[in-house]
Amino acid sequence: MRRVAAVTVLVALLGFGVLAAVLVPWQPVPESLGPLVLPEAAEVFTAEELAASAAYSWPARWWSWTGLAVSLAVAGVLGFTRLGRALMARLPNPWWLRAWCGVAVVLLAGRLATLPTGVGGWRLRVEHGLSTQTWAGYLRDVAVGFTVNVAITGLAVVVLLAIVRRWRTWWPAIAAGAFAALVLAGSWLLPVLVEPLFHEFTPLAEGELRTEVIALAEAEGVEVGEVLVADASRRTTTLNAWVSGFGSTKRVVLYDTLVEDLPRDEAMLVVAHELAHAAHSDVLVGTTLGALGVAAAVAALGLIAFPVGRGSAGGGAGGAGRDRRPTPTPTPTPAHVPFILALVAFASVVVAPAENGLSRLVELRADVVALEVTGDAEAFERMQRGLALRSLRDPEPPRLSQWWFGSHPTVLERIGLARLYGHAARE
Numbered sequence: 026m027r028r029v030a031a032v033t034v035l036v037a038l039l040g041f042g043v044l045a046a047v048l049v050p051w052q053p054v055p056e057s058l059g060p061l062v063l064p065e066a067a068e069v070f071t072a073e074e075l076a077a078s079a080a081y082s083w084p085a086r087w088w089s090w091t092g093l094a095v096s097l098a099v100a101g102v103l104g105f106t107r108l109g110r111a112l113m114a115r116l117p118n119p120w121w122l123r124a125w126c127g128v129a130v131v132l133l134a135g136r137l138a139t140l141p142t143g144v145g146g147w148r149l150r151v152e153h154g155l156s157t158q159t160w161a162g163y164l165r166d167v168a169v170g171f172t173v174n175v176a177i178t179g180l181a182v183v184v185l186l187a188i189v190r191r192w193r194t195w196w197p198a199i200a201a202g203a204f205a206a207l208v209l210a211g212s213w214l215l216p217v218l219v220e221p222l223f224h225e226f227t228p229l230a231e232g233e234l235r236t237e238v239i240a241l242a243e244a245e246g247v248e249v250g251e252v253l254v255a256d257a258s259r260r261t262t263t264l265n266a267w268v269s270g271f272g273s274t275k276r277v278v279l280y281d282t283l284v285e286d287l288p289r290d291e292a293m294l295v296v297a298h299e300l301a302h303a304a305h306s307d308v309l310v311g312t313t314l315g316a317l318g319v320a321a322a323v324a325a326l327g328l329i330a331f332p333v334g335r336g337s338a339g340g341g342a343g344g345a346g347r348d349r350r351p352t353p354t355p356t357p358t359p360a361h362v363p364f365i366l367a368l369v370a371f372a373s374v375v376v377a378p379a380e381n382g383l384s385r386l387v388e389l390r391a392d393v394v395a396l397e398v399t400g401d402a403e404a405f406e407r408m409q410r411g412l413a414l415r416s417l418r419d420p421e422p423p424r425l426s427q428w429w430f431g432s433h434p435t436v437l438e439r440i441g442l443a444r445l446y447g448h449a450a451r452e
């Protein structure tokens with residue numbers, strides 16, 4: 026079993042490396058433009074604007090870091106001490122029900138423990154005029170998000186344990202394949218199953234904007250799929266847009282705040298950026314890399330020594346006597362659910378810098394495409410400045426925070442990029 030696990034991890038990582046080498050834009054900014062020079066924050070924003078963003082972004086960061094620390098502490102205590110296994114022993118049989126209940130209880134503990142920091146962050150957004158949500162709206166989102174999380178995580182854990190029980194030797198390879206398929210299916214279904222739980226979508230109305238979007242899509246050589254408007258103004262005053270799904274579920278979504286409040290030229294630059302993601306199939310590429318990463322992680326479970334002892338035997342095959350003695354290469358059972366969830370929680374923080382580093386490269390390329398296809402560096406800079414002001418985004422986040430958690434380039438990097446194109450156009 027360990028050899029199967031080791032080979033599967035190697036194959037998945039190799040696949041990840043080869044695909045990443047070929048598909049990730051390692052050099053998103055054309056070298057002919059020269060080096061990317063960051064403008065000074067004080068030159069782009071006034072002192073009052075910088076003070077307003079600092080007054081929001083520092084406490085916001087504090088709430089989110091504290092929330093992360095609390096969630097890791099809860100996951101660690103339940104997963105790495107006897108507490109989690111004692112808890113699992115009290116849950117009902119059969120094994121799959123026990124596993125699913127275990128997932129629900131562990132996630133509920135984490136959710137309740139991080140509720141104060143979550144509420145703190147939301148109150149802060151309300152105070153600074155970023156969120157328009159009421160208590161009822163906020164708690165409804167928390168409840169729906171939690172339910173979706175329990176459903177998906179529970180399904181993943183039950184699939185994993187079912188495969189472990191069925192294929193005692195080959196499970197790391199089979200589970201890796203199954204999880205890669207689940208990640209692909211999940212990303213494909215996300216826009217039709219999960220996103221509608223949080224937003225109402227309407228097709229972008231016929232009119233000037235729609236005509237321009239379709240013309241731009243043709244210029245970028247994109248099959249748009251659908252262009253939808255989300256009713257984001259029920260929750261937020263900020264402006265945003267995204268692409269999700271692939272194949273038949275591919276869509277570009279614009280916040281209604283963006284459609285209504287942004288000058289047309291700036292809105293078109295946001296659209297051009299999103300269409301660039303669609304043109305390069307960034308969702309599909311990201312999902313495929315994610316699927317290979319998850320496959321490697323699941324197979325790596327086969328290399329980990331699962332704690333043996335009281336409680337772990339109860340989860341064996343139907344309580345058959347032979348499963349009560351510790352096996353030489355212990356494999357995951359329902360008793361290990363808190364342990365597995367803790368591994369997942371810590372691993373996702375550890376891989377975040379790699380994930381976000383790749384994301385920043387892809388985002389920078391989408392900016393490059395938007396600038397090239399519209400040729401409007403001046404409006405791009407105005408748009409970036411406006412978006413940052415409206416979200417009270419910190420133009421200079423702490424380096425470690427940006428490296429670890431920053432999924433997009435900073436606003437100063439994006440304005441620096443616009444200026445490169447502005448210079449190139451003038452020369």
Ligand SMILES: [Zn+2]
Pocket residue numbers: 298299302388391
């Ligand atoms: Zn983007």
